[in-house]
Amino acid sequence: MQQWQQEATEDGTTAWLSWARRLETTRSRAAQLIGADTDEIALMPSTTAGINLVAEGIDWQAGDNIVTLDDEFPSNLYPWLHLERLGVETRCVPTAIGRIDLDQLADACDDRTRVVSASWVGFANGCRRDVQAIADIAHQHDALFFLDAIQGLGVFPLDVVATNVDCLAADGHKWLLGPEGAGIAYIRRECLGRLQPIGVGWNSVVNALDFSHIELKLKPTAQRYEGGTLNMAGFLALGASLELLSSLGIENIANTILDFTEQAGEMLAELGATLHSPRDRVEECSGIICFELPNQNPFEVRKHCLEQGVVLACRGGRLRLSAHAYNNEDDLNRTLEALRSFKG
Incomplete structure (x- = not known):
């Protein structure tokens, strides 16, 4: 961040293209961390923003439901509860010091379940969950599986392909050792068509830097969810943190x-x-x-x-x-x- 501050002070906006290229290094390191493709990573200001990509992006119908846990952090509850205005039910499965009864979780799902959402590590108990087991239950009901990874990402291995995670979000200021306001979201490529972008802006489209030509042609990647100018200082610092964590193993x-x-x-x-x-x-x-x-x-x-x-x-x-x-x-x-x- 000191390097960015010096460049911003001395070079101003002439350094922007250099920052943008380094930003892609951050994206690449984030993808490597979770076993994803770079095109499946969106740079987000918070875990909450990543959750809302899913909560507000699905074409909900009255009578649909979302299944989550009763010990979730508020950011993984309020976006789902807010869907009540559309006739969507939020079902909370009880836990015991963070442990999930997988049979109870499965029983809470039905043919109207659109999303199963859970934290990898419980914020108020520290219980680390079996990601793949939860994903399997979601997929048995043709539902998306969303993982709030903020309390585990960076300190425990995670392969989103092997564990069948559909979508994930985590801010960088916890275990990733980055600054606030710089996090990541993972959207499996096959899920792009199921999530309508929210917050669409100049940076969402294919020819983002051609300001004189207006054509709503969304990027075919998770970058479509990055509507406006990003937190350059924060994301460059996050990239440095990801490099450090990777070097340590x-x-x-x-x-x-x-x-x-x-x-x-x-x-x-x-x-x-x-x-x-x-x-x-x-x-x-x-x-x-x-x-x-x-x-x-x-x-x-x-x-x-x-x-x-x-x-x-x-x-x-x-x-x-x-x-x-x-x-x-x-x-x-x-x-x-x-x-x-x-x-x-």
Whole structure:
């Protein structure tokens, strides 16, 4: 971002074409990260924007439904609930500390189900879901499968082709280590015809830079969803983050995080904390651990920890620890010491 700032200050708009070319490197790196083709990647300002590509792009009919989970982040609920105005029902399947009963999920679907939407990793419990199993249920009902990948993308391997994901969105400011306002959406090529573009603009069409010739001929790629000028600084920074993560190896990052959270879970349990994240099956674990300290206000605990230089979040009335690959044993010990020193 410092490079962009310097170029913007010294060169102004004359640097735009150079930025645009580098933007395509970001797109390519995003595609490589998830096993997609570059033409299937749209650069989006947020996960919410990516979700709305699907929610507002389908030709809904009264009586249709969308099936999702009851523990989703609001951004993966409100776009679907907003479809009630069109006579579309949102069905929420219950989970248990993030775990999905696949039979219940299948029972919630029927021949009017148009979309099954789920988060890869639950934001309030850290449960990592079986992506392909959910996709298979969606496709058994001829529904699209949308994956909110923000809490796992960049730190766990994902192949959208192998797991049969139809559409995906994730902002870059979480585990991808990028800035806010710069994320990605994946739209499987075969799904382009099923999603009418929203927010169409000059950048949606084939001859985007020919401003003197008006012809509504949409790009035959996911770039059709990029209607206007993009966040150049943010997306160039995201590209740098993707390059870093790729150089470290996603498998290596995943193993480091899982080792850290395994140790963190054991130490929190020894401290007397109640864990609200699945920890007994490694395939369900993530970089998130949600927990409670008995009889303690989580917001007060969080405030105390911040004063000790330890950052935790509060989600669903519980504390949330989120560990990336750069966290180490010293960080964990400092976290535990901050929690021990709290006097509620």
